[in-house]
Amino acid sequence: MPAAAVTDSIVTDPAVTDPAVASFVRRSTLKSTLARDPGALDHVMATAYQLYQAGRYAEVDVLCRGLIAADDTYWWSYALRAAALRRLGRLEEALVEVDHGLVFEPDAKRLLFMRGEILSAIGQWRERAARPAPAESQISP
Numbered sequence: 001m002p003a004a005a006v007t008d009s010i011v012t013d014p015a016v017t018d019p020a021v022a023s024f025v026r027r028s029t030l031k032s033t034l035a036r037d038p039g040a041l042d043h044v045m046a047t048a049y050q051l052y053q054a055g056r057y058a059e060v061d062v063l064c065r066g067l068i069a070a071d072d073t074y075w076w077s078y079a080l081r082a083a084a085l086r087r088l089g090r091l092e093e094a095l096v097e098v099d100h101g102l103v104f105e106p107d108a109k110r111l112l113f114m115r116g117e118i119l120s121a122i123g124q125w126r127e128r129a130a131r132p133a134p135a136e137s138q139i140s141p
Helices: 003-011 019-027 030-034 038-053 057-070 075-087 091-104 109-130
Strands: none
Touching: 038 057, 038 075, 057 075, 075 091, 075 109, 091 109
16 A cells, blocks of 8 residues: 555544644655655665666566655655556556656646556557457468
């Protein structure tokens, strides 16, 4: 479950009636709670980007999930994870990640453009899937 979903479930939990508690949970990332060196996350981001450039998308997915767990409010991690998922052919998951990133950066041109590309790719995939399969005689050897 993404960190944002955990935070949302805590904030909307009827047992959490104190607005100060809900506000703290909403503002507090794992990064701030653990007081980790912010430079360490920069190294992970750089590594994730290099892996993406090298076509190692499964590793990018893993690192981005860690980055999102550390700070679920930074749009860049969602964008890179979405790009990797798209390359892996996991279009629906990629779209979800883009939408998570847009929550925190609604005007990010990269995310908006990527969202359009993914929606277009999903539409094309559905169109092709709806077409009947070619008969055996139509398939060239």
